[in-house]
Amino acid sequence: MQKLLDAVRNYNAQIKQITVDVRAADLAADSLSKQLSEAQHRVPTATTKTITEYIDTSAGVLKACIAKYRTVAEAADGHAADARRLSDGWSVD
Numbered sequence: 404m405q406k407l408l409d410a411v412r413n414y415n416a417q418i419k420q421i422t423v424d425v426r427a428a429d430l431a432a433d434s435l436s437k438q439l440s441e442a443q444h445r446v447p448t449a450t451t452k453t454i455t456e457y458i459d460t461s462a463g464v465l466k467a468c469i470a471k472y473r474t475v476a477e478a479a480d481g482h483a484a485d486a487r488r489l490s491d492g493w494s495v496d
C-alpha cells in the first residue's frame with residue numbers, strides 16, 4: 404500500500420511540475436510572438452545589416468525549434484510504444 408501512495412505522490416509532483424513548465428513555455432512563446440510582431444513592423448525601415456541579423460537570428464531559433472520538436476516527437480513515440488506494450492501485455496483473463 405505504501406508503494407502505491409508513494410507512486411501517487413510522485414505522480415502528483417510530476418503533474419505539478421509539468422503545469423509549471425507549460426506555463427513557462429506559454430509565457431516564452433507569447434514573448435517571442437510579440438517580439439516577432441514588433442520586428443515585422445520594423446523591417447520596412449530597417450537597414451540591410453539589421454535585416455540580415457534578424458534573418459540569421461530567426462534561422463537559429465527555427466533550427467533550435469526543429470531540434471527540440473524532433474526530440475519531443477521521439478520521446479512521445481517511445482512513450483506510446485511503451486504504453487502499447489504494457490496494454491497489450493496486460494492480462495484481462
